Amino acid sequence: MSAWSGWSTEYEGYDAGHERLRETLCTVGNGYFATRGSAPESVADAVHYPGTYVAGLYNAATDVVDGHVVANESMVNLPDWLATGLRWDDGPWFDAGAVELTHYRQQLDLRLGVLVRDLGFRDAAGHSTRVVQRRFAHMEFEHVGALQTTVLAQDWSGTLTLRSVLDGETANAGVARYRELSGKHLRVERAEVLGEGTALVETETVQSRVRIAQAIRTRALRDGAELPCTYRAVAEGACVGHELLLPLEAGRPVTVEKTATLFTGRDPAIVAPAEAATDWLARLDGFDVLLGRHARTWRQLWERCRVDLGGDDEAASVLRLHLFHLLQTVSPNTIGLDAGVPARGLHGEAYRGHVFWDELFVLPALTTRLPHVARSLLEYRYRRLHAARWAARDAGLRGAMFPWQSGADGTETSQRLHLNPDSGHWLSDATHLQRHVGLAVAYNIWQYYQATGDREFAVRHGSEMFLEIARFFGSLAEYDHALDRYRLRGVVGPDEFHTRYPDAAEPGIDDNAYTNVMAVWVLERARTLLRLLPAARREELTEALGLGVEEVDRWGHITQRMFVPFHDDGMISQFAGYEQLHELDWAGLRARHPDIRRLDRILEAEGDDVNRYKASKQADVLMLFYLLSASELRGLLGRLGYAWDPAAIPQVVDYYLARTSHGSTLSAVVHASVLARAHREDALEYFVEALRSDVADVQGGTTAEGVHLAAMAGSLDVLQRCFAGVETRGDVLYLNPYWPVELGRLEFSMTYREHALSVEIADHRVRVSAGPGGHAPIRVRCRGASAVLPPGGQVAFPTHAAPP
Ligand code: BGC
Secondary structure, three states: OEEEEOOEEEEEOOOHHHHHHHHHHOOEEOOOEEEOOOOOOOOOOOOOOOOEEEOOOEEEEEEEEOOEEEEEEEEOOOOEOOOEEEEEOOOOOOOHHHOEEEEEEEEEEOOOOEEEEEEEEEOOOOOEEEEEEEEEEOOOOOOEEEEEEEEEEOOOOEEEEEEEEEEOOOOOOOOHHHOOOOOOOEEEEEEEEEEOOEEEEEEEEOOOOOEEEEEEEEEEEEOOEEOOOEEEEEEEOOEEEEEEEEEEEOOEOEEEEEEEEEEEOOOOOOOOHHHHHHHHHHHOOOHHHHHHHHHHHHHHHHHHOOEEEOOOHHHHHHHHHHHHHHHHHOOHHHOOOOOOOEOOOOOOOHHHHOEOOOHHHHHHHHHOOOHHHHHHHHHHHHOOHHHHHHHHHHOOOOOOOOOOOEOOOOOOOOOOEEEEOOOOEEEEOOHHHOOOHHHHHHHHHHHHHHHHOOHHHHHHHHHHHHHHHHHHHHHHOEEEOOOOEEEOOOEOOOOOOOOEOOOOOOOEEOOOHHHHHHHHHHHHHHHHHHHHOOHHHHHHHHHHHOOOHHHHHHHHHHHHHEOOOEOOOOOEOOOOOHHHOEOOOHHHHHHHOOOOOOHHHHHHHOOOOHHHEOOEOOOOOOHHHHHOOHHHHHHHHHHOOOOOOHHHHHHHHHHHHOOEOOOOOHHHHHHHHHHOOOOHHHHHHHHHHHHHHHHOOOOOOOHHHOOOHHHHHHHHHHHHHHHOOOEEEOOEEEEOOOOOHHHOOEEEEEEEOOEEEEEEEEOOEEEEEEOOOOOOOEEEEEOOEEEEEOOOOEEEEEOOOOOO
């Protein structure tokens, strides 16, 4: 049983079938590393999957599949620092699945950032024992993790053996679909018992050659004082540590603290990982002191990330859980690490820890809370601008072509073959043709500047990336004389179900409306940017990039003549030729299959091909409404010569919604958002669906392989951008709430232009309060009314009921 309430997630009872899902959702992390919520006594098997991952740490392994060489770069699963076995006298090692449990509870305390496991059991001799374990990944000392185990013999006395080890023999084996491919990424370089209670394991990634050092310290306490005990060294190959033999007396709890440090050769400010790991270990305080500092850091983070829904405790709790996992993946500790936004968090191995376009959904939540973290994620892209330039050049194009999937160095890491688990077939995969990832990077740069006013970033790295992305789309655009329009051909849009025309030899579709329109948006903004840049920087940049007047004029021409496909009846087409595709028998399919989200796999297993149908995995055309306001979109299309009326939005939404299987958790986020203004009831339904993405594991088993970070962060964005109507444009903070009064009060904190703001929407009013400080006042607007908000001040506006 699971429950979400207030600041905690709770699981009651042991449930082997859901253990991997719980492990993901009970992950503790700090933006540097994260460790899945696996039982400390468990090893990777059919039920459990311990995993520890460091942000940005990848290794590539090579395999031969169907005669093709396949290289797979993966976020590496590191040795399990939690590994702790328990046994009593001569009994068997404790296994929660093999004893008579009297109670079993797991609680993730979101406020403190602590996972608590509390269990009781009776053994064969009839003895009752209680075990309480608490763990955290330290939010202030990002290289530190700790596990505290308290054992209480309730009605017996004897000896407890606690085996505390670091096991260097790990592999990536968390995703069944990848198991045929190599998962061995580490070589053990050193595994050593260092002293009484301390041990060290050093490993190295086999291809990327990153050195990793992990050290553990284990000590026992009773009544707050160190408890003398026998330490028996364990040195079994790469598995090192100690067995502690502890006298247990009935009714007197014994506590064992295991503290772990973790460093890699990618870390700044160290000489070598092993020295850093042991030096830190020697200086660390005990569990409770560490916990105090950890909790303080979380409290400070929560002050910037507060969210309250007066009327719905469960929804508020799940939203906090989403924020919690977001902050465990990317936090102030990520700054300076050179890590991006892994689609599945640091919580599991799905998508191999790769970075996609998902930051489009993740950055809004960060930009308006922890802008320095958002900036570091944009800098991650900047450092890979060269790789993107080379990719463009290799494709015969100019500018920067950011990869659809990437890991360490920004080269394309998308798989070219993927396994359909429904049919067992390895299929060619053309999703790497999603060129729109660069549009997401550019959009985020623009939004970041709007929300922060960070000119230094915008003028230097931001504008360079932006211009190079614009340049890429400018060079990708081919002029079609017959149409007298520019076209973007051979791409894939956000809907990954359409990667080619039915029966076409080559992959790719033409003129994906989302890509074409957003390319126009980027080109137009790039021209504005060139005008706004300080003259010296503009000259510097245009000279360095070799960007001439002719090229920029061509961009201008593309913003007037890009082709956007429409059906005969005026509906925006997802891509050229979409209208000719068959309608799918949705009802028939639903009758045959309980879950049709991945209908691409279903159809392939039936010998059919999803490319033949008007059927999308996720929002594609509708992404335009997610990113652009109606008037902005009308303006862009109008300039292109298309008389498009925003009154058509509800029809477009209905049309594509009826043809979407929601095979990606991103789908609910986008649909909630676009429906927020038109069909409020439906918007709430999709918002709730976005909230359920991981806690209810809506994609059927995928959360066990990692959280869906974009859906988590996106649910917050829906609340903020759509229901509260927060927009940052020009030098104004806009609020345009559509928050249903019956849902009670909505309150959250956010940062805008260095102001710490608190936004409260209740009783037909929106109130914005600014924290004290010495910043320049900001302008706030709500539905035509405008006010200036100074530091320490407050402004309020009436809200109106949302349109029917
Ligand atoms: C979605 C992509 C997304 C990726 C990683 C896929 O299922 O179709 O849009 O980027 O998952 O989250």
